[in-house]
Amino acid sequence: MFSGAQVSLYPMSRDFVGIILDAVGSLDPYRDRLRIETDDLSTLLVGPPEVLFPALTDLFVAAARSGEHCVLSAAISRGCPGEPDDPICGVGIGDGIKAPLSERIARAIASVANTPVTGQPTAAQFSLYVLGTGNHMDEIYGCIDFLKQSGTFDRAKNFCTKLRGDAGAIFATLQEAFCHFGPPEGHVTLDITVSANSPTKR
Template identity: 30%
Template sequence: MECGLSPIIGFRFSLYPMADNFVEVIKGALSETDTSNVWMHTDDVSTVIRGKQIHVFNVAKAIALSAAKTGKHLALSGTFSAGCPGDTTGDVYLDKSDEIANRDATKQYVSSQFALYPMNNPMYMDIIYKEVDRAKQQGVFNDSMHYASGIHGDIHEVFAFYEEAFSNARSDDHKHLVMTVSMSINSPSHGGR
């Protein structure tokens, strides 16, 4: 399959509720989210969702928000990927319309970190700096750090930034992109945000 800017993308993630009923929180978030627009598989370590970019980001946000609504402190760690050679499982989901399935607008503070890896692009640092500058302009930038950049704010603004960064970091000449994301939600260190 030829990799272009519109093929399947994926997100492999693990959700870590800091609670005795962690299984209930994880399974509840997965079952309460409408995943009909993505291919999904869960094993004993992580979950992967695959499909159109608009749906992958919508489902990822919905799962995080559903888990967050339990009030439990939780962490989410995952990797978005696009343009990976041979990445075709779940192609049937590319025929879905762009109508998103999950529309919960509940406000939720998120503290997170991300790293962009534009594969085979010699101008990768320019791309990364451009997205960090855009985060500052949008008011979601939190901090510079080794190997990542801090992003925080309402979950809807944070995911919107991540989806835009993912789109902006790809080009026709450099289609393979990886973006890692780590999130902390409902942490006592957030001071009640």
């Protein structure tokens, strides 16, 4: 099943070129497990979610450690019917997503709790889109139940959910939302915005 992300990184700094190039360098260890293509708008990362989200974490943390206000924006998708399968993506999400919703919520909470700490305070907002299924709201409500127990939940906003916490836990929460809610072979997308070092007061 095809899975990947179109990612754009925005450092609010005069040295934005250096910060972006250094951050993109953090993807080097993943190049044998992800297809990576960069142009003047975004970087495409194609590969299995268990590799994709750690790569996104490293990309963002590398930029945020500059101390400058950095924002990452991404569209993340799995199972898009308009995309051809790519062998690098693997065979699918796995049987875990076929478990009852309560079991998936419990596993997702445990996974976030066991995520290594990066030391980078982070805020994020995202929307989950479960496409092409009649019970999509059951999956979205299940995801919301998970988010409220994840340890990263900040608040609900119009059209999205706000998260706050360590970057590792934030991206782990996003990975669990992406992988464990929605049909196993169906089309699921995330629209995410992640920020660190913002001058805006809480």
